[in-house]
């Protein structure tokens with residue numbers, strides 16, 4: 001049998017997202033027939049001891065202590081960026097210019113200007129057959145892929161309402177440490193970019209409509225936090241003593257108008273992103289109401305999609321679609337008779353779709369251009385919030 005050509009991956013960063021991506025690269029070829037064979041060739045991180053330990057734990061063949069070295073290596077085909085947002089632009093642009101495909105964690109960048117430069121680099125690389133994708137992994141959650149399929153098939157009719165929330169609670173503890181995610185110079189923004197970006201992307205992708213304008217509020221509930229604790233992980237409890245400034249939002253809410261395209265009325269939307277919703281762990285929720293039907297999703301019940309069809313028996317209520325069956329997106333490759341999937345599977349599906357697109361010589365989605373649109377929405381939200389919630393158009397809308 002002919003051997004499948006390898007796709008040699010070099011990953012930068014190895015914390016939470018690095019672990020999810022490693023798991024995906026390892027697992028994808030074991031459950032899906034891939035046209036290229038991913039190899040976990042090298043992982044880069046600044047501390048030699050820590051990166052070696054991460055490589056051993058996560059299954060990488062070699063290590064580098066400088067990401068530039070990863071890009072110079074001839075035996076690397078793809079750079080997987082799992083570092084804080086302030087490093088994305090430099091790494092991604094260098095990788096694309098060196099002819100390496102790129103998978104970049106979300107949000108794409110810390111500013112619209114960076115995202116524009118990355119998109120320009122991605123577009124010119126794509127013309128040379130070098131591709132890039134932004135890691136909005138939730139697109140590959142089977143129930144959300146099914147939601148998109150239903151909207152595309154016209155099952156909802158004309159879309160009227162988009163209700164999107166991403167609720168977590170891991171910062172509710174006022175003594176949770178001041179990690180990089182709370183430092184604007186590293187993360188770009190707080191809940192807004194970290195988790196709000198996911199629901200913005202999901203809403204735009206599923207509806208097929210871009211957000212054209214917003215009115216927003218941002219809030220930082222806890223303005224100072226302990227420094228010197230665990231600066232990498234999520235949550236935790238910092239040691240007392242010195243506290244430093246939180247420079248990002250803790251919560252973001254905004255109303256939005258979507259662009260329906262070619263003269264059609266777009267939907268209106270409400271969005272909420274917070275890491276202070278006590279009791280909510282990963283409640284990434286989306287509800288759409290159309291002229292014919294509604295659908296609702298909550299990641300805390302991720303194997304279900306709720307669907308209400310106005311043509312059903314009157315007031316029959318929402319019915320639950322158990323999204324675990326072979327006819328549903330991705331699920332047929334996994335466990336038999338509806339055993340269900342978890343958080344990590346979306347990352348595996350992301351790798352599958354990326355590898356298939358690269359092998360086919362096609363632009364994977366979400367492209368950097370798609371992620372730039374999300375970045376423009378994040379920017380409009382910040383502009384609006386800084387000016388007493390003034391209605392703010394999204395650039396380019």
Ligand code: SOE
Nearest residue numbers: 016168194195198234275282
């Ligand atoms: C932390 O809020 C976080 O890990 C996000 O950074 C991820 O993108 C999301 O999938 C889960 O929560």
